Amino acid sequence: RxxxxxxxxxxxxxxxDEQRALVELCREWARGPAPMRHTVLPSGGQMSVRTVCLGWHWSPYRYSRTAVDVDDAPVPPVPDLLVGLGRRAVADAYEDAAAGDGYTPxxxxxxxxxxxxxxxxxxxxDERVAAPIVSLSIGDACxxxxxxxxxxxxxYTDVRLESGDLFVFGGPSRFAFHGVPVVFPGTGSAEVGLTRGRLNITLRATGLE
Ligand code: MD5
Ligand code: FE
Structure with a gap:
């Protein structure tokens, strides 16, 4: 692991059940305020993923409290449900309950x-602290x-991520280069409520206030 x-x-x-519930929640968050959109990079190019943010809004390359490059709406808070999931994720991945308790994305x-x-x-x-990033994958594999x-x-190492997988990036891996070179269409399960595509949810501690 x-x-x-x-x-x-x-x-x-x-x-x-957790995957299904998260897909439903992501649909709601995607509708906005601060709705899901393709981020436009300083080069003028558009990212191919669509992104929606909670807690802090990310636009290249900074965090803000409103969706400055979307509708300028205040970004909804990170719900307790996700904070709890993040704590459990860190505790499980590192087999360290205290590390989980100390994590507040x-x-x-x-x-x-x-x-x-x-x-x-x-x-x-763009985060000011080195706390781990928690990554959850749902839908198509990549x-x-x-x-x-x-x-x-x-x-680099290529790893296949499937629906339901957790990845935690901390310590010396926190600032490693990474990417998603390919998604495999049709590999997800209709059971999670996502008929196509891949969702990735990342939880982060920004160190901002
Ligand atoms: C994804 N998302 O699958 C990935 C999962 C992003 C992003 O890269 O920035 O939204 S997060 C992967 C990650 C985060 C921090 C460190 C490392 C990987 N790493 O050291 O490999 O959409
Ligand atoms: Fe990343």
Missing amino acids: EVAPGAVHVPGWLSL DATLINFYDDDARMGMHQDK TFRFGNCESRGRP
Whole structure:
């Protein structure tokens, strides 16, 4: 399960009921305020994933309290349900109850991948603290590319992420380059209520106030 120091993959961590409930909640959050959209990068290019944020809004490359590049609405808070899930995730992944108790994510980014969406290799470094990032996958499977902290290139490890999988990135892995080079259409299960595409929910501690 430990792919690299601090990077722990837990296949099948979410129950089907939890996945179904999260899909429904994501549908509600996607409607807004601060609705799901393709983020436009400074280059003018549009990200292929669609993203909705809770707690803090992410736009390249900073966090704000309103959805500055969408409708400028105040971003809804991270619900206690997700904070609880994040604590359980960290405790389970690291087999360390105290690490779970000490984890308080204040931002959630939800990425929706359609058949053609990708995420290029990048680092998540707009947060000011090094607390772990919790990643939950629902729907279609994908290849997740876990790289190194120096560059977007090799060495990297490709891991297949399936619906229900948990990944926690902490310690030396927190600032590694990573991406999603491909999603596998039609590999999800209708049972979770997502007929196509992949949802990724990340929980983060920003260290901002
Ligand atoms: C995804 N999302 O599957 C991924 C999961 C993002 C993003 O990359 O920025 O929204 S989060 C993967 C992640 C986060 C922090 C560190 C590392 C991976 N890592 O060290 O590999 O949509
Ligand atoms: Fe990332």
